[in-house]
Amino acid sequence: MSARTTRTRVLAAAALAVATLTLTACNNGEGVRDEGASAGATSQPSSTPTSESQKNKETTTGAGQAASSSDSNSKPKDGKGAQNSTGSKGSSDSSKSSDSQDSGPTRTPCTAANTRMTATVVSRPLNHLLLTVTNTGSKNCNVIGYPAVRFGEAQSVPPVFEDSKPQAVVTLAPGESSYAGVRLSAADGSGSNGYTAKSLEVYLNKDSGAASKPSLPAKGVYVDDSISVTYWQQTMADALTW
Incomplete structure (x- = not known):
């Protein structure tokens, strides 16, 4: 057998061994896991903002409801606060008007002396x-x-x-x-x-x-x-x- 024939057979055997190893690696699922992990790493960021946005929305909604509840509790239900404020102002204006009428110069009668x-x-x-x-x-x-x-x-x-x-x-x-x-x-x-x-x-x-x-x-x-x-x-x- 010639040297060229022997070299050809050796190369063929080596190529066969490489193919066998490759097929074996594919069959044991390692390649699938690698691709699955890569795909999972790619899809996860898109779901994370959605989750954070939902949390933020829930937090904002909760804060708004709390503020609304606080405002509702702080306002007088029977309107007495507004009435008291108005009444105080009316009393002040009435007092001012009364003082003006009592002390005004036109309240002085004319007499023989003036x-x-x-x-x-x-x-x-x-x-x-x-x-x-x-x-x-x-x-x-x-x-x-x-x-x-x-x-x-x-x-x-x-x-x-x-x-x-x-x-x-x-x-x-x-x-x-x-x-x-x-x-x-x-x-x-x-x-x-x-x-x-x-x-x-x-x-x-x-x-x-x-x-x-x-x-x-x-x-x-x-x-x-x-x-x-x-x-x-x-x-x-x-x-x-x-």
Whole structure:
């Protein structure tokens, strides 16, 4: 046998041995385990984030439910907290409003001490006298009601025209004036018990404690029992309407 033939057989035998070893390794499952482990290592990361995401979602949901439960427990079920807050504010506002009304300068009444009074005979309407009261003080004051006038030796004060009552009390700032009209006698001469008066006392209202004594014309004024007065007015025109 030649050397070339011998070498060929040796190589064939070696190749056969290698093939046999390879087949044996495949049959014992080692290759399958290696490939399975590799596949498992590849698929596991995809499942892990899903699990972590689910855990995070559950944690977040649980925290939200806890917070909602805490808020629900902390809020008053009957709304008393809101009512108490509102009531406190209302009480404060009411107190503030009350203090403002009680201490406001317009609560001060006008008196003979802080005003000046004048009496003027007017040509129209006939037989009328215009009373003017001016605030000579440094603060606002109210002219309340109607003047109580007494001419000469009269024992009573004349009545008021009730329809002349204004809608609001007249308030005078320093230097401002208010007006009242006095009908001295009936224009048609229908009055009775007439007399001539040369002096006049004027109380700002029937409850006033002191009287002013404005001057009358030297010849005096004629008065009869139809005499009447108006409430204090903002304007001369309103005072002389009656």
